[in-house]
Structures are given as structure tokens and as C-alpha cells.
Amino acid sequence: MASPVLSVNHVVKTFGAKRAVDDVTLDVMPGDIFGFVGHNGAGKTTLIRAIVGVGSFDEGDIRIAGQSVRTDALACKRVCAYVPDNPDVYEFLTGIQYLNYLSDIFEVPVEVREDRIRQYADRLGLTSALGDLISSYSHGMRQKLVLIGALVHEPALLVLDEPFVGLDPEASFHVKEMLRELADRGSAVFFSSHVLEVVEKLCDKVAIIKQGRLRACGPVADIVGDESLEDVFLDMIERDAGAGASGVR
Amino acid sequence: MRSLILLSKIQLLGLFGINRALHADPAKARRILALAALGAGVVVLVVSAYSSGIARSFVQIGLTEVVPLVAVLVGSVAGAVAAFLKTNGVLFGFKDYDLVMSLPVPVSSVVLSRIASLYAMSLAFGLLTMVPAFVVYAASAGVSAVGVACMALSVVLAPLLPLAAAIVLAVLVAAVSARFRHANIAVIALTLAATLALVFGSLALSSQAGDEAAMTALGTQLASQLATVFPPAAWATAGIVRGDLAAFLAFSAVNVVVAGAVLALVVRLFVPVNSLLMSSRPRGTFSFDGKGAAAAKAGSPLRALMAKEARLLVATPIYFMNACIGYVLVLVAAIAVAAGTLTGALSLDLLPPELVSAIGLVLPWGLAFFCSISSTTAASVSLEGSSRWLMLTAPVPASTVLWSKAAVNLAIGLPFLLVSAVFVAVSLPLDALSVAALFAVPSASCLLATSLGLALDARRPRYDWTTVYEPVKRGMPVLVVVFVGMGFVAAGMVATLRFGHAVSLLAVLAAVAASVALYRSATNRGLSA
Numbered sequence: 171m172a173s174p175v176l177s178v179n180h181v182v183k184t185f186g187a188k189r190a191v192d193d194v195t196l197d198v199m200p201g202d203i204f205g206f207v208g209h210n211g212a213g214k215t216t217l218i219r220a221i222v223g224v225g226s227f228d229e230g231d232i233r234i235a236g237q238s239v240r241t242d243a244l245a246c247k248r249v250c251a252y253v254p255d256n257p258d259v260y261e262f263l264t265g266i267q268y269l270n271y272l273s274d275i276f277e278v279p280v281e282v283r284e285d286r287i288r289q290y291a292d293r294l295g296l297t298s299a300l301g302d303l304i305s306s307y308s309h310g311m312r313q314k315l316v317l318i319g320a321l322v323h324e325p326a327l328l329v330l331d332e333p334f335v336g337l338d339p340e341a342s343f344h345v346k347e348m349l350r351e352l353a354d355r356g357s358a359v360f361f362s363s364h365v366l367e368v369v370e371k372l373c374d375k376v377a378i379i380k381q382g383r384l385r386a387c388g389p390v391a392d393i394v395g396d397e398s399l400e401d402v403f404l405d406m407i408e409r410d411a412g413a414g415a416s417g418v419r
Numbered sequence: 420m421r422s423l424i425l426l427s428k429i430q431l432l433g434l435f436g437i438n439r440a441l442h443a444d445p446a447k448a449r450r451i452l453a454l455a456a457l458g459a460g461v462v463v464l465v466v467s468a469y470s471s472g473i474a475r476s477f478v479q480i481g482l483t484e485v486v487p488l489v490a491v492l493v494g495s496v497a498g499a500v501a502a503f504l505k506t507n508g509v510l511f512g513f514k515d516y517d518l519v520m521s522l523p524v525p526v527s528s529v530v531l532s533r534i535a536s537l538y539a540m541s542l543a544f545g546l547l548t549m550v551p552a553f554v555v556y557a558a559s560a561g562v563s564a565v566g567v568a569c570m571a572l573s574v575v576l577a578p579l580l581p582l583a584a585a586i587v588l589a590v591l592v593a594a595v596s597a598r599f600r601h602a603n604i605a606v607i608a609l610t611l612a613a614t615l616a617l618v619f620g621s622l623a624l625s626s627q628a629g630d631e632a633a634m635t636a637l638g639t640q641l642a643s644q645l646a647t648v649f650p651p652a653a654w655a656t657a658g659i660v661r662g663d664l665a666a667f668l669a670f671s672a673v674n675v676v677v678a679g680a681v682l683a684l685v686v687r688l689f690v691p692v693n694s695l696l697m698s699s700r701p702r703g704t705f706s707f708d709g710k711g712a713a714a715a716k717a718g719s720p721l722r723a724l725m726a727k728e729a730r731l732l733v734a735t736p737i738y739f740m741n742a743c744i745g746y747v748l749v750l751v752a753a754i755a756v757a758a759g760t761l762t763g764a765l766s767l768d769l770l771p772p773e774l775v776s777a778i779g780l781v782l783p784w785g786l787a788f789f790c791s792i793s794s795t796t797a798a799s800v801s802l803e804g805s806s807r808w809l810m811l812t813a814p815v816p817a818s819t820v821l822w823s824k825a826a827v828n829l830a831i832g833l834p835f836l837l838v839s840a841v842f843v844a845v846s847l848p849l850d851a852l853s854v855a856a857l858f859a860v861p862s863a864s865c866l867l868a869t870s871l872g873l874a875l876d877a878r879r880p881r882y883d884w885t886t887v888y889e890p891v892k893r894g895m896p897v898l899v900v901v902f903v904g905m906g907f908v909a910a911g912m913v914a915t916l917r918f919g920h921a922v923s924l925l926a927v928l929a930a931v932a933a934s935v936a937l938y939r940s941a942t943n944r945g946l947s948a
Contacts, residue, residue: 275720
């Protein structure tokens with residue numbers, strides 16, 4: 171059996187007295203598109219920031235492609251890509267400068283990067299704007315640029331925080347296609363979203379987090395059953411969460 | 420009025436990151452306030468001493484009545500220069516523009532709250548430069564009660580007219596630059612040219628020093644010219660010196676009326692200019708077969724990080740001017756020395772013998788001064804701002820990220836310093852030790868400023884800025900680098916004059932050791948999220 175690309179083991183993150191992430195455990199396998207849903211402040215972004223190495227965590231471990239984020243952060247970052255919820259990038263660069271910058275950082279050969287950038291930029295309709303300063307880009311254009319930058323080194327794990335916010339319907343369609351293609355090539359995709367319809371249709375697996383604890387985690391079909399993900403999510407949120415479902419794998 | 424107070428309060432709370440520190444770490448907030456008070460105290464002391472010294476010089480050469488004229492002029496112009504440099508970023512191109520403008524407050528309140536901070540700074544400059552000079556004048560000439568009242572009023576009113584002119588100029592620059600793709604380079608070139616013109620102007624004046632008669636004649640001539648060029652200063656002087664209330668009333672009226680008119684104009688232009696600055700200017704002409712794509716070459720991560728830092732520097736005129744002007748000035752000064760020697764205008768033979776021997780001791784520290792009070796590194800981590808996730812998720816060690824920031828400063832500074840040292844070394848008959856010190860002392864000072872700025876900014880970066888002005892001009896690391904650099908050079912110069920080049924050598928070794936220790940502490944600590 172293949173090893174998980176992302177393995178989150180009993181991770182705890184506290185801010186003062188508040189446990190923002192409370193003993194969360196989950197695995198994301200190669201080829202998985204894994205949706206991560208929860209209400210505002212549930213702990214999604216805190217866990218995502220810990221996975222990609224932007225934020226720290228207090229207990230447990232996170233492993234990416236077998237390497238520990240805690241002890242070998244660089245090895246994890248080399249195979250990981252991150253698309254934050256707000257696509258704030260260096261506005262003083264042009265789009266192509268930004269993509270070349272990331273390609274150099276991830277040491278992507280020129281011919282490979284050109285091929286990938288051309289392919290993704292054409293699909294997302296960004297090619298003609300690549301020579302312009304990013305400061306002139308709209309939110310959606312920045313979102314597309316960040317996404318191309320994340321894909322340029324063909325990451326083993328792509329982590330996205332609310333990736334569909336600000337995208338036009340056509341770009342949203344292409345992004346979903348691109349995520350599926352990346353997963354089909356053996357990478358794993360882990361993303362948070364409030365758009366439950368997208369999660370239900372696109373993802374193979376889903377985890378629901380509430381007040382820092384996982385309330386459900388598994389294949390979408392198992393979690394949803396005969397209902398919609400929205401119904402399941404709303405039921406779960408409304409129910410008194412007395413008994414937690416931490417440690418669900 | 421209430422909205423104006425609230426908007427001003429928000430700006431005040433952002434100052435030095437005090438509000439964030441107050442809510443996250445009160446002890447840190449107290450430290451920030453204490454450091455800010457200390458820094459302000461030093462600035463007040465230095466500028467007051469300088470201003471009263473200049474005023475006393477005028478009194479000594481018999482130009483007592485010129486003191487109020489020069490004080491009003493300097494107080495006005497200093498504030499105007501500061502306001503011009505600040506306007507873009509405070510009035511225009513600030514990040515929270517959309518948020519502020521969507522609030523149910525009049526545009527005039529938004530503009531006033533922002534101009535108030537510019538005026539406050541102009542007023543502070545005015546107080547620092549004018550009050551000590553007025554005190555010297557009052558002590559030397561004896562002033563009537565009307566004169567004292569005119570002096571007090573002129574401190575408050577004098578910045579208004581030049582401030583208004585500076586704002587109009589900044590509005591024009593902002594409006595014009597919004598239409599050009601590489602306006603930032605033009606802004607850097609123009610600001611550099613203006614700064615150099617100012618430096619050469621002061622040099623022309625100071626070259627007359629020593630000849631008191633010539634100085635007096637020049638001073639009188641200059642005063643008359645200045646009064647002609649800027650009559651309001653002459654009107655204010657008439658009020659102060661002769662109690663001429665009509666002239667002073669004219670001075671007051673011109674300042675208040677022009678400031679009011681400019682305020683009205685800015686209120687009118689505020690939205691259009693900001694919209695122009697923030698609107699998209701895409702050319703949309705990129706193609707993979709074109710020039711831009713072909714320019715792509717694979718580089719190492721370090722090279723990519725350094726290129727990014729360099730692009731940020733060039734794209735941000737205020738950052739470039741604040742961090743790199745010292746290097747330009749040191750080169751210009753060295754070229755001036757070389758040119759002066761070559762043309763015979765400057766010769767050590769003209770100096771008294773006891774000063775000739777001191778030149779070799781002092782010059783290395785003179786060159787070091789320019790490069791020890793600024794460094795690109797002091798704001799470089801904070802400038803990552805909301806894009807810091809890119810730095811934090813990059814698969815490179817924190818040490819590489821930090822080294823790229825230090826390397827850019829050294830790559831800019833060291834060539835300027837070394838070329839400057841060569842110019843000075845070949846121009847003046849200095850001994851071998853002095854020549855060695857010419858290269859070593861400025862380089863070590865540059866290294867110290869680089870490491871100190873980096874260590875401080877990496878330790879406590881301030882990412883939540885709304886304009887680049889905040890980390891670049893108001894950032895605590897920037898201020899600390901300035902004061903430590905000034906202290907290092909002053910102490911080094913005095914000690915070298917007393918004990919000789921052995922002190923220079925010791926200072927170089929100490930600066931290098933401190934730089935290594937600071938750099939290591941920064942890399943060991945890593946990057947803050």
C-alpha cells in the first residue's frame with residue numbers, strides 16, 4: 171500500500187488557553203483530492219499554515235512525503251506548494267518575473283518551467299498579462315498567478331486555502347480540472363473551502379473540523395451517504411458536540 | 420470633526436506598531452515608547468545644537484538680523500522637503516484607501532487627517548530649527564513683545580505655504596508617474612539630482628568659510644536674494660525685527676490662504692489621483708516568443724532572492740533614497756575631493772600643518788559616516804509584508820533568505836565605498852596606514868550597519884504596514900541603525916584623533932566581530948511569521 175503524502179498525527183496548536191487545533195489526525199494519500207471544511211475560526215487555516223511551514227504547532231507531528239515538518243522542514247517545502255486564501259504576492263514584479271522567481275527557488279529547469287507556465291497560463295487566460303506588473307492585476311488574476319506558481323514545480327502535495335474565491339466561473343472550471351489532473355499524476359491535493367458543492371463533487375475524501383477537533387473524516391461517499399455534504403455539515407454543526415471525533419483517520 | 424479625530428487616531432495608533440504591541444505585549448510597547456523618546460531626545464539635541472550654532476555664526480559675523488530670516492526659511496523648507504518625501508504614501512497610494520474611502524466620512528476629513536500628520540512633522544522640524552535660532556537672536560538683539568509674538572506665530576505658520584507647495588508638487592509627481600511604467604526610476608533620478616544639488620549648494624557656501632569678510636558679504640547677498648525669492652520670509656522677519664505688523668499680517672495671510680486653497684484642491688483631486696494610481700495599467704502584450712520570456716534564465720535560489728530584493732529596491736523610490744543615498748553621497752564627496760585636487764582648488768598645503776596630519780585620521784571615518792547610518796537590510800524583512808508566506812514557504816534555509824538581503828546591501832555599498840576610497844587615496848598624499856584605513860573603516864561600518872539592520876528587523880519584523888513609508892522611515896530598526904552608526908563613527912573619529920590608527924584597527928575588528936555575531940544570531944533565530 172502506498173504511503174500517505176500528507177500525514178497529520180495528533181497535532182495540537184494552542185493560542186493562549188484556546189486549542190485552535192485539538193488532536194487532529196488525518197492522512198492524505200497519493201491521488202487524493204482532500205476537502206477540509208469547517209465554519210469560520212474552526213481551525214482550518216491554522217492547520218494549513220502548520221502543514222506548509224508558515225505556522226508552528228505545539229504537539230504531534232506532520233509528515234510530508236515521509237519527512238517531518240518539524241525536523242526536516244526544507245525537505246517538506248521542496249515537495250509542497252501552497253496557495254493562501256489571500257493571493258498577496260510581490261507587486262513590484264511582473265507575472266513572468268514572479269513565476270521565474272518561484273521556478274528558480276524550486277530549481278525548475280528553464281525548458282520545463284516554460285512548458286508548464288505556457289500550458290497553465292494559456293488555460294487560465296493569463297498569458298497576455300504575464301508581462302504586466304502584478305500591482306495591475308485583479309484579485310482573480312493574482313489567484314490564477316499564485317496557482318500557476320504553485321503548479322510550476324509539480325508538487326507532490328498541493329495545499330490550497332479557499333482556492334475558488336475570486337475566480338470567474340471559467341477559471342474555476344479549469345482550476346478544478348487542473349487539480350484533478352495533478353491528482354491523477356500521483357500528487358495529493360488538500361484544500362479548505364466553504365463551497366460545499368465543490369468539495370462534494372471534486373473531492374475523494376473530506377474532513378469536517380469544528381472548534382479545532384475533527385468531527386468526521388473519510389471518503390466523501392461514506393460521510394455523505396444519501397444526503398448532501400451541506401446537510402451533513404449543518405447537522406453536525408447544529409448537534410451538540412459533546413463527544414468529539416478526534417483521532418478519526 | 421469627530422470623523423477627523425477618529426481617522427487621525429487610527430493613524431496615530433499605527434505609529435511604530437505601538438497599538439499592536441500594546442495589545443500583544445505591553446512590555447514591548449513600553450520599550451518601543453522609551454526607545455522612541457530616546458531617539459527623539461537625541462534628534463532634538465543634535466538639531467537644536469546645530470541650529471543655534473549656525474545662528475551664533477551669523478551673529479559673530481555681524482549678520483544678526485539675518486538670523487530670523489534664515490530661521491523662517493530653514494524651518495519652512497525643511498518641513499516642505501519632509502512633506503514632499505512623505506506625501507506619496509500618506510496622501511496617495513496607501514493600502515487601506517478602499518476601506519477608508521468606503522467609510523461614511525467626508526473626503527475633506529480623510530484628507531485633513533492625512534495632511535495633519537504631514538503638518539505635524541513640518542511643525543516639528545520648524546520647532547527644532549527655528550526656536551533655537553530665535554533664542555540666539557533674542558539673546559543677541561533684544562526683542563520686543565510684538566517680536567516675540569511674531570516669532571511664536573511664525574513657527575506655527577511658516578510651514579504652511581511650503582507644505583502646500585510640496586503637496587502640490589507631490590500631487591503632480593504622483594499624477595504624472597501614474598502614467599509611466601518606470602516612473603519609479605525617474606523619481607529616484609530626480610530625487611538624487613535634487614539632493615546632490617543641495618549638497619553642492621552647501622559645499623559652495625561652506626567653501627567660503629574661513630574668510631570672514633567674504634562670508635559676511637556672501638551672507639548679506641544671500642539674505643537679500645532669499646528675501647527676494649521668498650518674500651513671505653522677509654515679511655515675517657520685518658514683523659520680528661521691526662515690529663512691522665502689516666508685513667507680518669501679509670505673511671500670515673499668504674500662508675493661511677494658500678494652505679486653505681491647496682487643501683480645497685487636494686480634497687477635489689484626492690479621489691481622481693488615487694483612482695489613477697490604483698487603476699490597472701496592463702499592456703497585455705506578453706507572449707512566450709517575445710523578449711520577456713526569452714530573458715528567462717535558470718538561476719540559483721540565492722540569485723533569485725537577490726534579484727527580487729534588488730527589484731524591490733528600484734521599484735520603491737522612498738526605500739532606495741532612504742537606504743542608498745549615503746553611498747551616492749560618499750562617491751560624490753570623493754569625486755569632489757579628486758576634482759578639487761586635480762584642478763588645484765583643494766590642496767593640503769592650504770591647511771595649517773596640525774590639521775594636515777589629522778586629515779588621514781579623520782577621512783576614513785568621514786567616508787564611514789555616509790554608509791554607517793543606513794542599510795537596505797533594516798526594513799528588508801518587514802517589507803515582505805503580507806507576501807511573507809512566499810518567503811516562509813520557500814524551500815531554502817532562513818539563512819539563505821537573510822543572506823540575500825544582506826548581500827544586496829553589501830553589493831551596492833561596498834563598490835561605492837571602495838571606488839570612493841580609491842578616489843580619495845590617489846588625490847591626497849596620505850600615508851599607507853591612512854590609505855588602508857580608508858578602505859577598511861568604511862567597509863567595516865557598512866558591514867556593521869548591514870548586520871545590525873538585518874538582525875533587528877528579522878528579530879521584530881513589522882509586517883502590518885499600510886504604506887512602505889512605515890517600515891522604511893518609521894521602523895525601529897532603521898532608527899537604531901542611524902543612531903548606532905552615528906555613535907560608532909563619532910566615537911571612532913574622536914578616539915582615532917586622540918590615539919591614532921590603532922583605534923581604527925581595533926574599531927574595524929570590533930565592527931567585524933559584532934557583525935558576525937549579529938548575523939549569526941539572526942540566522943539562528945530564523946524568520947518570524
